[in-house]
Amino acid sequence: MLVDFYQLGATPPEQVIASIAEKLLTQDGRLIIVAEDEGTLSRLDRLLWDQGAASFLPHGIAGGADDARQPILLTTTPDAPNLARNILIADGQWREASLAYDRVFYLFDDATLEGARLAWKLLSGREGVERRYWANESGKWVKKG
Structure with a gap:
C-alpha cells in the first residue's frame, strides 16, 4: 500500500483535493x-459541485441512500460504503484505519x-507500506522522500 504525504504550505487544500479526486476518477x-x-x-x-460543467466531480456526503454508488464520498469516518480503495485524509489527522486501503493521500499543513x-x-x-x-x-508537486 502507498501513503502519499502532501505538505500543503501555501497551497489551498481544496485545490489539491479536487486535483487528486479528478485524477482518480479518470x-x-x-x-x-x-x-x-x-x-x-x-x-x-460545494467545491466539488462548483468545478464547472466540464469538470463536475460526482460525489456525495456520507449518510445518504446512495452512498454505495458514489465514486467520491465525503465522510467523518474511514468507512467506505462505496467500496473505495483510496482514502484522502483532508484534516491532517492520521487514522490508523487508513492502512486498510490501497492508497492513502494524507494532507497536512503547518498546524498539523x-x-x-x-x-x-x-x-x-x-x-x-511505501x-x-x-x-x-x-506550483508543482515535487517528490522529496
Missing part, C-alpha cells in the same frame, strides 16, 4: 475523503505538521 477509481469537521466536508461538497511527522515515523519499516513525501515548489 482512472475509474473510487475515493473517500475524510475530515472530522462536518463544516470542512460541507465546503468540500507534528502529527504528520509522527505518522511518517510510525509507518517507517512497516511491511507492505511512504512518499510531496512538497509544492513554485
